[in-house]
Amino acid sequence: MRLTTHTDYALRVLIALAALPNGQRVTVHDLARRHHVSSNHLMKVVQRLVRMGLVKAARGRIGGLSLAVPAEEVRMGQVVRALETDTQLVACLGDDTAASCVFTGICGLTGALRGALAAFFAELDRLTLADVAARQAPLQERLGFEAVRERTLDRGQQ
Secondary structure: OOOHHHHHHHHHHHHHHHHHOOOOEHHHHHHHHHOOOOOOHHHHHHHHHOOOOOEEHHHHHHHHEOOOOOOOOEEHHHHHHHHHHOOOOHHHHHHOHHOOOOOOOOHHHHHHHHHHHHHHHHHHOOOOOHHOOOHHHHHHHHHHHHHHHHHHHHHHOO
């Protein structure tokens, strides 16, 4: 199984927001630049995360994005399930199994693949956003969030 680019970007956004210093916000444009991805594509991803209730978006001069819920409450498995529209590994795991494969009902692989998919989501369900973003200092450094902090402080002093 391969996650869609949409899901990949959504996970990156969530991790980046979890790594923001307390009270800080970052714009979609800043995130797109930091991740070397299209701002337009990232905007669509962020809009979906806002609709899911995971991200807050504030407009205006000191606006930007932040997490809408504590990172400890966001289960990675739930996020992936909500974003991925097709999690079947092979056709026989889909809804129309009778038409999908000549071996349906007699193949021993179907159960193993179903178990593998369940194990994949069980592992993701075990992790929270706080777990995957636990290394705050390296994440902040990699994303250059010092610049965000300095720019926000400059705005507050004006």
